[in-house]
Each structure stands twice: as C-alpha cells, then as structure tokens.
Amino acid sequence: MTDKIDVKNIPVDVQLHKPDLKQPNRYPSRDRIYVRAVKGLHQVLRRYMGFFFMGLFMLLPWLRYHGEQAILLNIAEQKFTIFALTLWPQDFTILAWLFIIAAYALFFVTTFYGRVWCGYLCPQSVWTFIFMWFEEKIQGSRNQRMKLDQQAWSVTKFSKKFLTHLCWVTFALLTSLVFVGYFTPIDQLVLNFFTLQAGFWATLAVLFFTFCTYGNAGWMREIMCTHMCPYARFQSAMFDKDTFTVSYDATRGENRGPRSRKDKDYKEKGLGDCIDCNLCVHVCPTGIDIRNGLQYECINCGACIDACDDTMDKVGYPKGLISYTTENRLLGKKTHIFRPKLVGYFAVLVVVCLAFAYTLHQRQPLEFDILRDRGALFRDTSEGWVENTYILRIINKSQHERSYRVEVTGLDDVRWIGPQEVTIAGGETISQPVSLAADPWELAEPITDVTFTVTVLEQPEIQISQTNRFFSRR
Incomplete structure (x- = not known):
C-alpha cells in the first residue's frame, strides 16, 4: 500500500485569558426589576391569601389560653406550648412527623401544580409583595419609579425614598417583634424593647430579623429566589x-x-x-x-x-x-391527572398524617424515669434487711397541676421508704429519692426485676410503668 494518511499537526499551546484588573466594572451590577402592578383573578387570590396568613401570623402570639400565651415556643426552658398541648424535647417525634408531612405536602403540590407555594404563600414572596406595595403607593407606578431613579437627587426624590425605606424598616421591625414573640412572652418583649429594657439576646434577635427582612424583601428580592433558595434548584425533579x-x-x-x-x-x-x-x-x-x-x-x-x-x-x-x-x-396530548408519581406522593402523605395522628393520640401527659443510686448497689439496714435507693424523675407534661401515686410490684414483701404521692405543677419536673427494703431470706435470686408504676390520681386511666432491678447479697 502506497497511500499515506495525511497527518495534521494540532497546536497544544493553551492561551489563558486573564481578567484585566485595570478595567473598571468588570462585574456588571444587577439590573433592577421595576414590577408593574396588575389586576386579575390570580392577583386577587394571592393578595387575599397573603393578607389572611399575614394576619394569622400577627395575631397568633397575642392569643391567650387559660391566662397564658396560647403559642409559646420557649427554647430556653425547652417547653413548647400550643394551646392545650405542651411539647418537650422528649416529644421530638411529633415535630419530626410535622416536618415530614410538610415535605410530602410540598412534593405533592409541586408535582400537581408547580411552584404555587413560591408564588402565593412563601414568606419571601409575601413580604416582597408588601414592600413593593409600599414602593408603589409612595413612589408611583412602574414608569414613575423608573423616571424617579433617573432624576438627580432633589428634596422630592429624597423624601419619597426616605419615606419608602422608613415604611420598610418599620414593617420589618413589627414583623420581627411578632416573630421573636413566638419564642418569648410577646407582651413583655414589646414593652421592654421600646423602653430599652429588653435582654441582650432578645434585642439582638429582633434587630437581626429586622435587618434580614429589610434586606431580603427590600433589596435582594428575586435574588433570594434565583440564587439562594434551594427549592428553585431541585423543583424540576418533581415536574x-x-x-x-x-x-x-x-x-x-x-x-x-x-x-x-x-x-x-x-x-x-x-x-x-x-x-x-x-x-x-x-x-x-x-x-x-x-x-x-x-x-x-x-x-x-x-x-x-x-x-x-x-x-x-x-x-x-x-x-x-x-x-x-x-x-x-x-403538545395536543391528553393530560393525566392520576399518575403513579402523584398518587404515590398522596399515599405517603396520608400515611405520615395517620402516623402523626397516632403518635399525638398515644402521647402521655407525663414522663417517668428511674435512676439508681450510684454510690452502692445495696446496703444492709440495722434490721438485717437489704435496701436499694432510687431517684424517681417525674415530668408533668400537662399545663395543670396534677397529683401522682407511685407503686412497685415484683417483690412480695417490700417496704417503701419515702413519699408515694406527689403533686407537681403544670410543666414542672421533680426528682424524688425513694428506697425499697426487703428481707433477703425472701429473695430467691441476687437480682430481682421490680416495676414502678405512676398513676395520675385525677385520671387513673393514665399510667406509665418502668422496670428496674433490686440487688441483694444473696
């Protein structure tokens, strides 16, 4: 074969294009979006839904229930009150079920109707639309706002801009006070904040959320949706x-x-x-x-x-x-409403809702733990009996004062040393040391299982039992 294959030499030199550090404005600033007001069915629906949930958000922390704040998520005391329900860290399962329900509800709605959560109920969108409403009422329509920004600074321009930002900061401060009021008594918070007597952390929290609300809804706006919100990135997986x-x-x-x-x-x-x-x-x-x-x-x-x-x-x-x-x-094809993915999301949502309801129904209004004396497994009394010491930790998870009776089973002849009935205020915890004494000749084994049972005297059907061990020298 005399035919030769033509070989083409390809240069391997790589040219690096470095940015010109002397060039001003290498990174162009973001173009401001001037949103035009529009009327229509969807905007009426969005406006009324926003007003309803905003009003609900503002009202809830001010409600009272049995003389106390109806909704108070007290992180310092690890006590979360929601009307007649009081949750403790031990009730984390309930909170986990709520998050799972919210996640699958979002998946279901997104698969069916896209990002309607973002457009109608997302706090970022609701606050942004409110801030734009202030902007429109003070600075005018879209064309008037564009013209105002192109003008040189004057008394009129400064006054409109100042009033706009004043309304933004005021509304951000108001909503921040309400938000922090979910975690600390709101009546004391508002009074102490405006009289400059609020604590350091409460004041810092109010100012921090004021700054975030003002920055997110007033300045960043669509940047939160397009660059920072993770939901915008993975939503397409559900479409x-x-x-x-x-x-x-x-x-x-x-x-x-x-x-x-x-x-x-x-x-x-x-x-x-x-x-x-x-x-x-x-x-x-x-x-x-x-x-x-x-x-x-x-x-x-x-x-x-x-x-x-x-x-x-x-x-x-x-x-x-x-x-x-x-x-x-x-594309001229048929739309399938009931499809496997949507039905699957709905089925899982129903299951987790039922699991949440079951967990909430099975929740007991008290918590009971037993701790043994770490000093010794047992000790001999002057009468020759064997004595074990325990610390009973009882938590009243209800909002009202309750009386409890503690009984023990598993030993035929046992002496109870200490109080068997205690009264605990709502939301309080006691640690009560008690001792059990038994005749060693009546014990067949060196270790005997005993069961402590706590009964609510006002509601005898509510009982909690815990098993522990009784040690002897036999």
Missing part, C-alpha cells in the same frame, strides 16, 4: 409533562408582533395572537419572559396570566394565551 405550570402557548402566539386592533387579517400576515406588548415581562417579579419557555426562576404567581388575559380582552382575542397548563396539553 413532569403533566404538571400544571404557568406556560405560554407558542403554537397560538407565534409569530408575535404589533398590529392594529382593527386588523382582523393578522393571521394571513403570519402573525399569532401575541401582540408583543411585553406586559408579561413588566409584571413578573423575577423579571423573566415566560414566552421563552419553562424557567427555574418562575414562581408560578400568575401575574403574567392576568396581564395577558387583560390584553387579550382589549384586543378581542380569546384568553388563555398564557395559562396554568401542562406540557402534554400544549
């Missing part, structure tokens, strides 16, 4: 072609372009229903163009739907160019 998301019908809308309202022959010109007004972009709180397809920045708030439906009404076209729909529906 499928039957998930309802805010989507643009490109088949109907393209080719987009402006036209006259009287133009009835736009389709013959190759135009779709989208008139390219860009209102869907102006009303988006994250500044995306929904016409570019599904994007992780979309929080499914429906603002673009309301803006587009209003435009379609004005030009006389059918609504629904942007709507909550599925990928299959946009």
